[in-house]
Amino acid sequence: MRPVDPRLLRHAAAARGYLVLTVLLGLATTALILAQAGLLARALAAPAAGVGVAALGGTLGVLLAVLAARAVAAYGGELAALRAAAAVKSQLRRKLTAHVLRLGPAWLGGQRTGEITTVSTKGLDALDPYFARFLPQLVLAVLVPVAVLVRVGLADWISALVIAVTLPIIPVFAVLIGLQTRAQTERQWQLLARLGGHFLDVVEGLPTLKLFGRAQAQTAVIREVTDAHRHATMRTLRVAFLSALVLELSAAIATALVAVEVGLRLLAGHMHYQTALLVLLLTPEAYLPLRAVGLQFHASMEGVTAAGRACEILDIPLPETPLLKTGTAPPAGRGLGSGPPAQADLRRDIIFLNGTSLVYPGRDAPALDRVSLAIRPGERIAVTGPSGAGKSSLLALLLRFATPTGGRIDAGPAGVPGTDIAAFDLAAWRRQIAWVPQHPYLFDGTVASNIALGRPEASPADIDHAASLAGAAEFIGTLPDGYRTPMGERGARLSAGQRQRIALARAFLQDAPLLLLDEPAAHLDPITARMITGTIEQLMAGRTVILITHGRAWAGRADRNVTLDQGRLVLAAGCFGTVTGGRALAAST
Numbered sequence: 001m002r003p004v005d006p007r008l009l010r011h012a013a014a015a016r017g018y019l020v021l022t023v024l025l026g027l028a029t030t031a032l033i034l035a036q037a038g039l040l041a042r043a044l045a046a047p048a049a050g051v052g053v054a055a056l057g058g059t060l061g062v063l064l065a066v067l068a069a070r071a072v073a074a075y076g077g078e079l080a081a082l083r084a085a086a087a088v089k090s091q092l093r094r095k096l097t098a099h100v101l102r103l104g105p106a107w108l109g110g111q112r113t114g115e116i117t118t119v120s121t122k123g124l125d126a127l128d129p130y131f132a133r134f135l136p137q138l139v140l141a142v143l144v145p146v147a148v149l150v151r152v153g154l155a156d157w158i159s160a161l162v163i164a165v166t167l168p169i170i171p172v173f174a175v176l177i178g179l180q181t182r183a184q185t186e187r188q189w190q191l192l193a194r195l196g197g198h199f200l201d202v203v204e205g206l207p208t209l210k211l212f213g214r215a216q217a218q219t220a221v222i223r224e225v226t227d228a229h230r231h232a233t234m235r236t237l238r239v240a241f242l243s244a245l246v247l248e249l250s251a252a253i254a255t256a257l258v259a260v261e262v263g264l265r266l267l268a269g270h271m272h273y274q275t276a277l278l279v280l281l282l283t284p285e286a287y288l289p290l291r292a293v294g295l296q297f298h299a300s301m302e303g304v305t306a307a308g309r310a311c312e313i314l315d316i317p318l319p320e321t322p323l324l325k326t327g328t329a330p331p332a333g334r335g336l337g338s339g340p341p342a343q344a345d346l347r348r349d350i351i352f353l354n355g356t357s358l359v360y361p362g363r364d365a366p367a368l369d370r371v372s373l374a375i376r377p378g379e380r381i382a383v384t385g386p387s388g389a390g391k392s393s394l395l396a397l398l399l400r401f402a403t404p405t406g407g408r409i410d411a412g413p414a415g416v417p418g419t420d421i422a423a424f425d426l427a428a429w430r431r432q433i434a435w436v437p438q439h440p441y442l443f444d445g446t447v448a449s450n451i452a453l454g455r456p457e458a459s460p461a462d463i464d465h466a467a468s469l470a471g472a473a474e475f476i477g478t479l480p481d482g483y484r485t486p487m488g489e490r491g492a493r494l495s496a497g498q499r500q501r502i503a504l505a506r507a508f509l510q511d512a513p514l515l516l517l518d519e520p521a522a523h524l525d526p527i528t529a530r531m532i533t534g535t536i537e538q539l540m541a542g543r544t545v546i547l548i549t550h551g552r553a554w555a556g557r558a559d560r561n562v563t564l565d566q567g568r569l570v571l572a573a574g575c576f577g578t579v580t581g582g583r584a585l586a587a588s589t
Contacts, residue, residue: 123306357406442491
């Protein structure tokens, strides 16, 4: 482990100013240590030289002031370190959350969300010892031994030579033990992340596990992972305690060597009493920071390991980035320039899929294979096909949750060269899209906050109007606190039809020109499905609609029916004619 991870400093700017403050406080503490030892040696040697206590008043007063200043410096350094740690954790958490959201569901679907949750919570909380203990001791471990060695050398070169020879023993032992500790801590962290991830998955799937009688089996799995984490933690603590013993023993032996040679020369009359006291007072100070930094290294390893994982996630390129690195020439018109992002207007722009392909990482078969399609403003397109045909992948590309691995997607007015949608501002692009998935995710907030997810600034009147249009106002009125009623995680207190109506209310409130519907009435009972269908008909009015469906129920309501099979466009039929074999639809524009 590097003492200061440059990735941590790059992603947490609050740490840079703190490091400067740490160095300054380290310099001040070093000067105070030297001053304290000199004053204390003078005060202790004065009676032997016949100096009265009254004459030592000034020395003792300055010594007390130095001791107070050292205590203030230590307190101020720790206080600043804890505040800096809080700022760094907050900054890392915000950046991590924002980056994961920008990576999108395509990336998140292949990750253990429990591990990411553990990293951003308990993992980053463990950075406190790193900033508050390890970094200050690291600065002192660099400054204090050098300063003590120079000061002792000016007073007695023989003692300085002994210190110089024995001083490297402690960092050598610390490095050897640290290598073993790092492996143990990394294993401990992996087990903790696995435990947190598995426990979260079990809690979320507990109703299903109870239904199929598998809850008890998962209890045994959690017990097994917990025991493995406990054993790994005890092994890590065992190494940490042994390292403390080794470092303390090394420092004690080295200090004893200096004390023995100083005592022998003092008895022989080859050294002044005040000089001997100065050397004996400064010698432990030379070894103390090295011992302390070795101990704090173990305490900070968990936080550094978690921060390293957070930095790895932050270094993952965003979905738009690969498109700019493929060497593909920018599209004509409003291209991928270095200026401000272009703006799309999906109320008038046509969206073109030009030979678009999508291959997910770790898969050989493409989810979409050279699909060409034109989506015109106000058009209703029903996309059908068997499971795994690529229907949801088409929505993922339009939502920019995924980036084409071949071809591109353009948008622009009719008769004007289109712009690659990667050039458009991501937030502005998504604000023009309303998405209603099969299983809408409802958060553990109030009914109002869930409806206003796409428009947090919406007024209560707008939220109520959207709920009324979606047919949700009636059942919301029967809830204990109406729109202020907590919904529970994933909307557990609502039925499937009620959850779907909340999702439709979101779409009404957002009032977006492009509406993406992923089988919104699937998995509902016939009566609820018919009610939802009527609401969706109202929602589709005046909007561009892409409707994913397995059946043919919506085919008669669509302007065009598109069929996908194994990622290829095999049929596109409607009022614009029929195109088969996945060939381009540009002629129909």
